[in-house]
Amino acid sequence: MVEYCPKVLTVDDEAFIRRSIRLFLEDYGFTVFEAANGKEGLKVFNEVQPDIVLLDLKMPELDGYQLLDLFYETAPEIPVIVASGTGNFSSVVKALHSGACDYILKPIQDMNVLRHAIQKCLKESDLKKKNQQYQKDLERQLRRAQKMEAIAALTGGIAHDLNNILSPILGYAGMLMNSSLPGDMVYQRSQKIQKAGYRAADLVNQILNLSRKDEGEIRPLQLRYVVREVVRLLxxxxxxxxxxxxxxxxxxxxxxxxxxxxxxxxxxxxxxxxxxxxxxxxxxxxxxxxxxxxxxxxxxxxxxxxxxxxxxxxxxxxxxxxxxxxxxxxxxxxxxxxxxxxxxxxxxxxxxxxxxxxxxxxxxxxxxxxxxxxxxxxxxxxxxxxxxxxxxxxxxxxxxxxxxxxxxxxxxxxxxxxxxxxxxxxxxxxxxxxxxxxxxxxxxxxxxxxxxxxxxxILNEGVRYDEEANKKLQTRRSGSQNILVVDDDTAIVQMYKEGLEESGYVVKSFDSSMKAALYIKEPEKISGVDLAVFDQTMPDFTGIQLAEELFSFRPGIPVILCSGYPMDNLSELQRSVPGIKSLMKKPFTVECLSIEIQKVLHEAGKQNNG
Structure with missing residues (x-):
């Protein structure tokens, strides 16, 4: 690979000085251009765009100070070294104030001093360019991060609404399948609706994953599920x-x-x-x-x-x-x-x-x-x-x-x-x-x-779960317990109520967190509730706030928290609100909710017996 030779422009009205500088610098690999006066120097500067300029102050047509100003206006990133026989303090200060990176007094007794000054100024110039580029990169990344933050906020809101829409679609499709035989037309059509709903929910989840900005939760994970999600998105x-x-x-x-x-x-x-x-x-x-x-x-x-x-x-x-x-x-x-x-x-x-x-x-x-x-x-x-x-x-x-x-x-x-x-x-x-x-x-x-x-x-783990217990739990989809359901979406509340009642549960439901809060404060009514299912994002009271209100009247009652938004780690949430036993991300079917209810009640029963 050919090594780059820095371009040096020497502007001086004395030919002997220009020639001496050129011969010396060329021996060290520099490419040197010459100009005999200020006007010619400006022309060569614009034509070759040198990496550095050596400039005399006193010259005909345009002096060094005027050239310094013009160079700085045209290309402030190109360093200029003033080499002049005028060595009084005021001229040095004026040259440096005009943008010169160094000042060398003529006659130059040791050309190595000039070479080191050139190398120093070129290095400083390179560092400035890199710093400017780094600053631009940081600003670009900041703008991108701000855009992604706005997109994430917007995406979260849209995903919440979409998941709320998908919840009754999946729920009622599942209920139709449960009430019909596998060979029936109703069953087959309901199954197609449910599959389409799951695909839509999967797409919403993919969009949410792309827009999430938190570190997420480190936990045991089957990589093939993530790979499949990536493949579907691709x-x-x-x-x-x-x-x-x-x-x-x-x-x-x-x-x-x-x-x-x-x-x-x-x-x-x-x-x-x-x-x-x-x-x-x-x-x-x-x-x-x-x-x-x-x-x-x-x-x-x-x-x-x-x-x-x-x-x-x-x-x-x-x-x-x-x-x-x-x-x-x-x-x-x-x-x-x-x-x-x-x-x-x-x-x-x-x-x-x-x-x-x-x-x-x-x-x-x-x-x-x-x-x-x-x-x-x-x-x-x-x-x-x-x-x-x-x-x-x-x-x-x-x-x-x-x-x-x-x-x-x-x-x-x-x-x-x-x-x-x-x-x-x-x-x-x-x-x-x-x-x-x-x-x-x-x-x-x-x-x-x-x-x-x-x-x-790979995790060095033993048996991941009790498969027999899990199978028994999944077959136990019905119950007779009293369930309190609260969600601000009327369609979801109605779907939960109908589906759970078909499974034998006694359901008290509200589509207003305010009405639910008033109900919770009546001891004779709330005393018979075995488990509560709360949506997290609601007007007046969030699901967590409603759960805290419930715990003040019924300590220890298990609560399932649901949301169309990505939710926090359950273990972290339980440290602040211990009574929340499960987090369910919408959309899900009534069958899934029923299984989760039985699981939570089963665990709560074991704790009470213990």
């Missing part, structure tokens, strides 16, 4: 010239993460993949599988970083002999078996074949194959040994050029046009993944494509 937004393929292993264990942050990471990777193929078309592949990271250098990790795993973790009942020493991996790093719908980079893993006497195995082994010359791969001291969920996003685009591979995770670095990218996506994605004790890396091949791999630790 299918509605990318051109038909790009084919989306997915390969999701259902046996992949859960990770501990925030679904919104994972959604953000995957959307960023998929958007980049789409842009890489936008003009030529291609295949975008998203895969999920569980892998084993083997690392013999755990001692290289910080001593205060604990790991649940050590050595090579093998699935139960899979003997070590099933590890295949496969020496026939493809030469190309981008290998996709489309017939098996399997993702790329198979050469980076050794597959563990299922044994005849053991369960199906969904794991691979992440080999210690770090190549320091590859900018995208993971040094083996970044990850501890153990089970990881591996998500790969692969495109068949043109690949990432070698000269920018080291920069793609840098904040504000982008190759996209103005308005199409902020340069923060990959940087934020890597920070999110590393915060989860995972890693993100990439492989890219010219004219073949790029594969980004995200590794997140």
């Amino acid at each position: 299918k509605g937004s990318i051109p038909s010239t790009i084919t989306i393929r997915e390969s999701l292993d259902k046996r992949c264990g859960r990770v501990k993460a925030d679904s919104t942050q994972i959604h953000q990471v995957l959307m960023n990777l998929c958007t980049n993949a789409y842009h890489a193929m936008e003009s030529i078309g291609g295949i975008l592949t998203i895969s999920l599988k569980e892998v084993l990271v083997t690392n013999d250098q755990d001692s290289l990790l910080p001593q205060n970083k604990e790991s649940e795993f050590s050595g090579i973790i093998m699935p139960d009942n899979v003997p070590s002999k099933t590890l295949q020493n496969n020496s026939s991996w493809p030469n190309s790093p981008l290998t996709t078996d489309h017939d098996n719908n399997d993702c790329c980079f198979q050469g980076k893993y050794k597959q563990i074949e299922p044994s005849s006497d053991g369960p199906p195995c969904c794991c691979s082994v992440w080999e210690d194959m770090y190549d320091p010359s590859s900018s995208g791969r993971i040094p083996d001291n970044l990850l501890q040994s153990g089970r990881y969920a591996l998500v790969q996003v692969t495109d068949t685009g043109k690949g990432i050029p070698d000269d920018i591979r080291q920069k793609i995770f840098d904040p504000y670095f982008t190759t996209k046009d103005e308005g199409r990218g902020t340069g923060l996506g990959l940087s934020i994605a890597r920070n999110i993944v590393r915060h989860l004790d995972g890693e993100i890396h990439f492989e890219s091949s010219p004219e073949e494509g790029t594969c980004f791999s995200v590794l997140i630790p």
Whole structure:
């Protein structure tokens, strides 16, 4: 690569001085332009746009002070060094006040002094330019953040209204299905209505995820559900010239993460993949599988970083002999078996074949194959040994050029046009993944494509729940308890009331939080209520305020809080309002509400008996 030679403009009416400066600076790689007077200097300045100017003060036609003013008006970012025989204090102050970055007294006894002054001023100029660009980037990000904040607020309100509209649609469709036989036309049509309602609710949830600005909740998560949501969103937004393929292993264990942050990471990777193929078309592949990271250098990790795993973790009942020493991996790093719908980079893993006497195995082994010359791969001291969920996003685009591979995770670095990218996506994605004790890396091949791999630790958990108890709970959809229902949407209140009464509950309902508050204050009426279902966002009283009012008269009564808005973490909410036992996000069916009521009452009964 040809090294850039800074352009220097020397404006001096003495030819000998100009020649001496030019010969000296050219030996150090500078490109020097000359001007014999102020008028000629202004002309050359406008033509060549130098990186720095050496300027004499006393010259014919235009003196140095006049030129300084003109230079500053035209291009204030170009530094000017005054080199003059006039060395009195007032001339120095005037020159610096007019915008000069330095002042050198002639005759110049040591040309190295001039060279160092030029280098210093060029460095200061470069830092100023970078600072100005950084300031512009910050201002642009601030404007974008303000827009996103406004969009998030607007989206939340719209989502709340849409979820309230969808609630009775889903609820009544479910009630029609419960009151008819599966083969009936009413059942089939109601089922179609319900499916369409769920698709609409899913779309609302996707929009909410994109607009959320909080950190969300870190909790056990099945990645395949987030991946499917991303795929559904992509299918509605990318051109038909790009084919989306997915390969999701259902046996992949859960990770501990925030679904919104994972959604953000995957959307960023998929958007980049789409842009890489936008003009030529291609295949975008998203895969999920569980892998084993083997690392013999755990001692290289910080001593205060604990790991649940050590050595090579093998699935139960899979003997070590099933590890295949496969020496026939493809030469190309981008290998996709489309017939098996399997993702790329198979050469980076050794597959563990299922044994005849053991369960199906969904794991691979992440080999210690770090190549320091590859900018995208993971040094083996970044990850501890153990089970990881591996998500790969692969495109068949043109690949990432070698000269920018080291920069793609840098904040504000982008190759996209103005308005199409902020340069923060990959940087934020890597920070999110590393915060989860995972890693993100990439492989890219010219004219073949790029594969980004995200590794997140699998939770080391036992049995997730009592399946038999859960099945019994789901079959117990009816009851005879007294339920208090409050929601400001009349259609939702009516739907809850009808559906729960059909299941045997005794329901007292209100479409006004004020009326409900008055009812709560009557001891003889509220004493018979077994459970309350409150909407959170209502005029006069919110659901939480109404619950607090209820607890003052009936301590310990369980409350289910519902909302069309994204809600806070239940555990955090229970610290301030302990009686709230469940959060339900609209829309949902009456059947789901009935199951949740039985679950909450069951737990409350166990606590009372205990």
